[in-house]
Amino acid sequence: MTSPELAAHPLSQVARVLTWGALGLLAYGTVSWVVAQPWFALRHIEVKTPVAHVTEAQIRLVAERKVRGTFFTVDLESVRNSLEKLPWVREARVERRWPDTLVVSLTEHVPLARWNDNALINEAGEVFVAAVSTHLPRLSGPEDSSAEVVAAYRRHQAALAPLGMTINELRLSPRRAWRIRLDNGMQLALGREQTDARLARFIALYPRLLVAQPATTAGAEQDAVKPDPVVPLSADLRYPDGFAVRMPGGAAPAGFTASRPAGMSPLKPSET
Numbered sequence: 001m002t003s004p005e006l007a008a009h010p011l012s013q014v015a016r017v018l019t020w021g022a023l024g025l026l027a028y029g030t031v032s033w034v035v036a037q038p039w040f041a042l043r044h045i046e047v048k049t050p051v052a053h054v055t056e057a058q059i060r061l062v063a064e065r066k067v068r069g070t071f072f073t074v075d076l077e078s079v080r081n082s083l084e085k086l087p088w089v090r091e092a093r094v095e096r097r098w099p100d101t102l103v104v105s106l107t108e109h110v111p112l113a114r115w116n117d118n119a120l121i122n123e124a125g126e127v128f129v130a131a132v133s134t135h136l137p138r139l140s141g142p143e144d145s146s147a148e149v150v151a152a153y154r155r156h157q158a159a160l161a162p163l164g165m166t167i168n169e170l171r172l173s174p175r176r177a178w179r180i181r182l183d184n185g186m187q188l189a190l191g192r193e194q195t196d197a198r199l200a201r202f203i204a205l206y207p208r209l210l211v212a213q214p215a216t217t218a219g220a221e222q223d224a225v226k227p228d229p230v231v232p233l234s235a236d237l238r239y240p241d242g243f244a245v246r247m248p249g250g251a252a253p254a255g256f257t258a259s260r261p262a263g264m265s266p267l268k269p270s271e272t
Contacts, residue, residue, distance in 0.1 A: 041070055044101040051106050053088035053130070059104065062086070071096060087130035090122070113137040113153065115146060125150040141172035148172070152195070156180060159199055163206060184231050191238035198237040209245060 045063050047056075066082040067074055076094045083092035083104065091107040109128050113136050115121035119129050121139060125147030141149045153170050160167065160182070169181040178190040190198055210229035236244040 042067060042074060042100055042102055046097070046101055046103050048103050048105045049107070051088075051108055053108055054086055054106060058086055059083070063102075067102065071098070071100060074102070076102075087128065090126070090128070111136060112150065113139045116140050121146055121150060123150065137167055138169045139171075140169075142174060145172055152178065155196060156199060159196075159203060163203060186232055187234040189234070189236045189238060198243070202235060202237050202243055205243075 045059065045067075047059060062079065062082045066079050069075070074096075076096070079102070080092045080094045083089055083094070083106065088108045089106055090109045093105040095103045095105075097103050109120070109122045109126070109130070111120045111130075111132055112123045113121050115127050115138075119127050120132060120136070121127050127146050137153070139146075139149045139153055149170060149172050152172070153167060156170065157167050166183040167180055168183050169179075171179045171181075173179070175192070177192045178195050180188040180190065182188070188199070188202065209232055230248055232245040232247055234246045
């Protein structure tokens with residue numbers, strides 16, 4: 001039996017500390033050895049969420065390059081970062097599932113439009129690079145303006161929808177001026193200020209801009225054929241109390257008075 005005097009001796013206390021330290025290192029080494037053994041090798045990767053663009057081959061390639069170690073030692077953060085570098089992956093989560101599986105949950109980008117020269121942009125205004133073959137509108141602007149351009153696209157498209165118009169291109173210049181190209185080919189210059197109000201004024205008056213050509217007949221017994229209205233080539237909405245349009249061939253818009261030649265007319269509703 002150890003006497004109280006011996007137990008309280010400084011050398012005895014040091015010995016106890018060293019003993020427990022040695023036992024701790026031994027336990028750590030034993031655990032480290034056990035978890036590194038092939039008994040706990042990872043054998044499966046399961047993609048939990050359905051994906052439209054990321055392929056099984058891409059996920060397998062990430063697994064081959066980045067999954068190192070066993071069930072206990074694999075670096076989940078490294079695997080997650082590698083998955084998020086795949087072109088269509090917006091967010092990835094990686095979890096362990098006993099005894100030998102990594103469970104992967106992927107959130108893919110949903111493309112809203114093309115962005116500048118060689119990228120895509122999603123509905124949150126996040127820019128990513130991926131290949132897509134479907135038709136998408138084109139948005140462009142300075143590199144730090146993606147969220148602003150997406151917000152403007154949504155507002156302007158909602159405003160134009162009642163007219164059956166679709167935005168093919170929305171551009172924000174380095175000088176912060178806005179320009180729209182529609183699916184019918186017409187271009188709208190909105191300028192830098194009061195763009196929503198300017199577009200609303202144009203939309204309110206647009207039905208009166210359509211130029212109808214005289215009806216034609218193919219024969220005496222056939223009904224007159226009414227052609228489609230002539231759509232303006234462009235409209236400059238930057239005027240303080242109206243806007244200017246350019247019609248094909250310099251035609252004057254119906255229902256308006258024109259005061260400029262060459263088809264460029266600052267427009268106000270005529271009194272008649």
